[in-house]
Amino acid sequence: MYTFDDLRRIIARLRSEDGCPWDREQTFESLKKCLAEEAGEVFEAVDNKDMDNLCEELGDVLLQVMLNSQIAEEQGAFTISQVIDGLCRKMVRRHPHVFGNMKVNSVEEGVALWNQIKMQEKAKKP
Template sequence: MPKYSFNDFYEIIQKLRSKDGCPWDREQTHDSLKTCLIEECYETIEAIDNQDMKNLCEELGDILLQVVMHSVIAQENHEFTLDDVISEVSEKMIRRHPHVFGDVTVHNSEDVVTNWEKIKQVEKKEGTIADEIIRVPKALPANIRAEKVQKKAAKAGMDFENQEQVFSKINEELNELQDAIKIGDKSIINEEFGDVLFSVINLSRFLQLNAENSLTNATNKFINRFVDVFSLAERRGQNLCDMTPAEQEVLWREIK
């Protein structure tokens, strides 16, 4: 099996984008590839979670494909080149690691993170915490974005003092959601439901948990139990759709 270099790969993508290349690849734009980039990142994370190194190698290649494809498209549009991408990220790594490439002294990883954030603020010209919050990407998954916003607000002193206050806020938001449901206004229900979720994210932060991972694990647990319940019902000649909620609960508890 031949071994290809990075330059070989770059030329392959250029060929695909050329007039003699692939019709689908030629049609792609920065916008059309957004979903592909997101999907490839999630597939890479799943490979890591599964500790599947063979699949991880493949998925990292798919992410590299996205990077090179966007770079080739940008070069065609006279926006920037792949060399610009590599040069900029190299400069950033040197600039944000003054303890490695400069004369700054750090004692632990916390010092590194603190310096990183300070340097980033200067780079992004974020003069205030409000500027930082505004710049939190809207395209982030909602759980992750909420946590980032909350952490930045906490830096300005806007935070709960303890877990009890967070639980109190969650209960407050749940009561407001129940009141909204009684009123029946869909827009208000949607707003209050969002407030409940935002408060729960705050709790995950106080518990030092990753809400995204917690929800993923809970979903996986539900899937596994559902499959087991479904299989158990089939073995007993039962159909979940024909069963009452109480009968389904019996099977669920049996599996649990």
């Protein structure tokens, strides 16, 4: 079974000089349509309750994340590790009722807390 590290190496090779011409020519802009299409296919798989197809389509969305992250790394903007770190930090920060000492008693309270933290974060950004 392949691992996440294998996936990183595969994507880097696809984008390398001896890789795939299509993958090498992709940009953030050219991948926008692909990401939108793949997200739509995820929605369709969910609507159809087709777990095999959902697994495949989530892989296709992950491919889009990986390609965009590889392009960013090539440009010196950020890495997939930074994407993962940022997501982990956000999940921990926005779930103090799970990772901290706050309590929520309902889904609605959890969503309200998430939105409150999100608004505070956005207010702090320049």
